[in-house]
Amino acid sequence: MNIRLKLINKYISKLILWCCILILILFFTIPYIWMASSAFKPRSEIFAYIHPLSWRTFIPINPTFENFRTLLVEKGFWRPLLNSLGIAVTTVGITLLVSSMMAFALSRLKFNGRDLIFALVLATMMIPFEAIMVPMFLITQKLGLDNTYLGLFLPWIGDAFIIFLLRQQFLEIPTDIQDAAIMDGCNPFQIYWKIMMPLIKPALISAAFIKFMYSWDSYIWPLIITRDPQKMVVAVAIGKLFTDQDILWELIFAGSFIATIPIVILFIFLQRYYVEGITSTGLHGQ
């Protein structure tokens, strides 16, 4: 009797646990399911099945690519997509290069003022972008970089968080390796590029993924620095669809779908690196 009661108890608590998990999964995925299915629905179908709520709300009955065609071809959404992709790839490449160079020098070379420069880099981590966006804009304008591609990414290449993260990695490499390379006649640049960089690959992947997302998602800076629609990035383009007088729901869904799905797929593969990146620096993508 007692054993049976215990068994029933165990099953009930298991059941409750799985119900909780199911509710949580739905809570976090429903907006995505709604977005993805509506992206493939004609406009009339989106509104026809919103209420009452049913499976038709979440599954397109007559799936169509029309929304994507309208968005990419007629609204010229391909342009912001290419802009964002190009800017994100460039930002990641240049940031990783210059930040790893600095991280290497700050951890592996000895010179006067090293600690001072490192302290300066650490101090910039505390400067909130939102508090300096006005003077950053004024300076970028003074340098003639407003409304240019350069102005969109150049301010972000000296990334203190990435310098900090990579410096930690360089410090963990045993000095023997460096000494051996010196014996073999390598100069510091060769040590950095040929020997040290391959050894910190996992950290470079973390940094690259976090920086890519940061660039892809960035909104305020592109919003204030570019006026030319030709140089618009994807976040600003979606924001514009949403704040326009006449809200075209189906295009918002399609645009959000295109902007989100590649990142989500990339994340599923690179999840481990992302988690390592944010737990070792306490830094979030935004």
Next chain:
Amino acid sequence: MKYINRKSEQYFYAILLILPALTAILIFQIWPIFELVHVSFRNYSMLSGNSKWIGLQNYIHTLHDPLLWRTFYNTIWFIFLKIPAQMIFAFGLALLVQSPNRGIGILRTIILIPAITSMVVISAIWGLMYHPTNGLINSFLELLHLPMQPFLISPKQAMPSIAFMTIWKDVGFNMILYLAGLMGIPSSIYEAAKIDGAGGIQILRYITIPLIKRTTIFILITNLIMAFKVFTPIYLMTGGGPTNSTRVIVLYIYDNAFIYNKMGYASSISIILGIILLIISYFSTKEYS
């Protein structure tokens, strides 16, 4: 420890390696601080290019601007709605997701997806979900036979609606930090407590919560800094309305600088915001060094 030898060569390479990143940091991080202070004492118009020294006038104006005080109140209201709920939720999720189970691994990935999705996309989708007549959430309420709600167009509900959405987005990020904290607790402590006859709730109350206090403080500080800087969801979903009920500090800086063309006043508000955030980060470094 043996470093690379010849001194002048050492300096040559150090400069070569440091210069690109350092230049970017000096131009786009350090110079703006000086520029910010400089502009905050001026009446700076971007249109005419006029810039006149007006002393402390911008700062004096901040004291007499009721809308500015409203933005501070709104930001703190946002923080109050968001942070405690988000941290409790994240802690619960971390406890749930901690166990190494295949199904739960999928849940962990799913919870993180909003955290890596662009805030603009989330604001747009949730903006449609909150739509008073055609929104998904009202359809859901209808299904449960609950009254429909106005959400973003109501001065009372707009801020809680936005706060709820940002909890949905950011909870995964807090959960990951909590998970890292939980993994730092040695399992021997749990075993000892079990041998002493402690139950699940007692273990939570007397072992887990006290031992992750540092993690909790770290998460709290990070959340505070992020919440003070909230801009994108509010700019997109309500634009500060209805009747200024969601106008927050950064939105007010943005409007003053780029809509009303008052760069000087925007700079003086930025300095106030910067000082608040520096004080918060100062506590975080104190906690962590």
